[in-house]
Amino acid sequence: MKGSYQIGRLFGIPILIHFSFLIVIPLLAWIIGSQISLTTTTLQDLFQVPIDSSLITAGFMPWILGTIVALGLFLGVLVHEIAHCIVARKKGVKIRNITLLIFGGVSQMEEEDVPDPKIELPxxxxxxxxxxxxxLVCAGLVYLVPVMIKDSPIAGVLIFIFGYLALLNVILFAFNLIPAFPMDGGRVLRAALAQRMPVHKATRIAADVGKGFAIIFGIVGLLFFNPFLILIALFVYLGASSEATMDTFTYLLHDITIGATMSSPVTFVTPTLSVAKVMEMMLSTKHLGFPVVEHDTLVGMITLKDVNRIPQTDREVKLVRDIMTRNPITLPHSAPVMDALKIMS
Ligand SMILES: [Zn+2]
Incomplete structure (x- = not known):
């Protein structure tokens, strides 16, 4: 993904951060810091543990704690993604990298095909x-801290951090179990459905459920003026749409080679042909581009886009070799048509 930088490797998997991640950390730190008193009370009620808030609210502490909790949240996301990768690798799926993004993490698999439902489920x-x-570990620490450190404001700080992270990770768990793409629950749903129907149909259903959830999130977000929920709705909707489109292509074009879809014999032009003549050929053949061939060798490619850049009056004098793209990308006859589509998009 563009705008990503590698920060290290874990279990041999490159860990990348996307620039959006660098924006979200200070933002989260600020949101957490500005609501620190309210959250302390909420955590106290939730865990039924008294929290000494004297140090939590002192000076710059709300912002320091906000940063620690924000980083802790992403540590949780990273651990979540690593778990996906370790299981994937055990099942023989290669993982290219883990990218940390504004909304969490993404594990990029080497092959973009839909995995076997038996692999996808676990x-x-x-x-x-x-x-x-x-x-649950963080929640356990919430109860362990008061036993280990008695009557110290530091105990309050630790309970706050662990309590907050316990809450966020349980929310992450619940959110990801929503049975809709692009959440993990969507994959679980697809794998379950795929036992009974073709994978592309299962994908479509899981994506449609995803869009349904996105619309509900959007409506609730608008009703309660919650910009965070609206943003999540948008993210879920776009994720569900792109997942469905990609899978449909993969399914429909599965096993189809370039040789089977290309036109043959190939209509080509020579480098010395006039642009006006090429335009005429495009209109008569309805082809939007031609390979340029000289002495039986491919030397370039000319497309409607190239032709359109030349004013009408110059097309008689301009030649193909003046405007053609040199060194075009080529693929062998036997390559899957999906490879061509990936390069094009
Ligand atoms: Zn996940």
């Missing part, structure tokens, strides 16, 4: 499960 499920486990 792979999808382990992520939310890890979040739940991480949340």
């Amino acid at each position: 792979m999808a499920f382990v992520g939310p499960l890890t979040s739940l486990l991480f949340g």
Whole structure:
């Protein structure tokens, strides 16, 4: 993904951060810091543990704690993604990298094909499960801290951090179990449906459920003026749409080679042909581009876009070689047509 930088490797998997991640950390730190008193009370009620807030609210502490919790949240996201990757790798799926983004993490698989439902089910499920486990460990620490450190404002700080992270990771667990794309629950749903129907049909249903959830999130977000929920709705909707489109292409074009879809014999032009003549050929053949061939060798490619850049009056004098794209990208006859589509898009 563009705008991503590698920060290191874990278990041999490159970990990348996207620039949007650098924006969201200070933003989250600020949101958490500005609501610190309210959150302390909420956590106290939730865990039924008294929290000494004297140090939590002192000076710059709300912003420091906000940053720690924001970073802790992304540590939780990273652990969640690593769990996906470890299970994927055990099942023979190669992982290119993990990218940390504004809304969490993304694990990029080497092959973009839909995995076997038997592989996808445990792979999808382990992520939310890890979040739940991480949340429960943090919750355990909330109760352990008062036993270890008695009557100290530091105990209050630690309870605040662990309590907050416990809550966030349980939310992450619940959110990801929503049975809709692009959440993990969508993958679980697809894998379950795929036992009974073709994968592309299962994908479509999971994506439609995703769009349904997105619309509900959007409406609720608008009703309660919650910009965060509206943003999540948008993210879920776009994720569901792109997942469905990509899978439809992959399914429909599965096993189809370039040789089977290309036109043959190939209509080509020579470098010395006039642009006006090429335009005429485009109109008569309805082809929007031609390979340029000289002495039986491919030397370039000319498309409607190239022709359109030349004013009408110059098309008689301009030649193909003046405007053609040199060194065009080529693919062998036997390559899957999906490869061509990926390069084009
Ligand atoms: Zn996940």
